[in-house]
Amino acid sequence: MLFLVVLLGIFAAATALDCTGEPDGIYEYTCFSYTRCIQGVAVEIRCNSTDIFDPNQQRCVTPTGGYWPCTNVVNCQNLDDNRYPDYNEGCKSYYTCHNGFFLGNSFCPDGLVFDFEKQLCNWPFNVPPPCGTA
Structure with a gap:
């Protein structure tokens, strides 16, 4: 079952990560989303189009003053999908x-x-x- 929730401009969807028996917390993240286990259920939170995930703050933030927590950007122009x-x-x-x-x-x-x-x-x-x- 897939569900999608919009909360404060952030999209949340169920994921394939199994959180059964795992403590609440963030288990996976990308520059633009993160997966949080909440009471045994995995929920992917997608940042809105102007934000990125900051692992230090454990939430989506708007980049300011040249700060970009996702510093490991790769040139994909010549790579296959x-x-x-x-x-x-x-x-x-x-x-x-x-x-x-x-x-x-x-x-x-x-x-x-x-x-x-x-x-x-x-x-x-x-x-x-x-x-x-x-």
């Missing part, structure tokens, strides 16, 4: 390219790395090098 491991972060995050545009970084839950072949976060022992040990 896909998700790519961020080797600079030890594959603990990945970025998405679509139609030549960088759509932001996403971060794997603790202990997982990005599995390029399966296009998801996975245990390192299931992922081939250079991201894993399989």
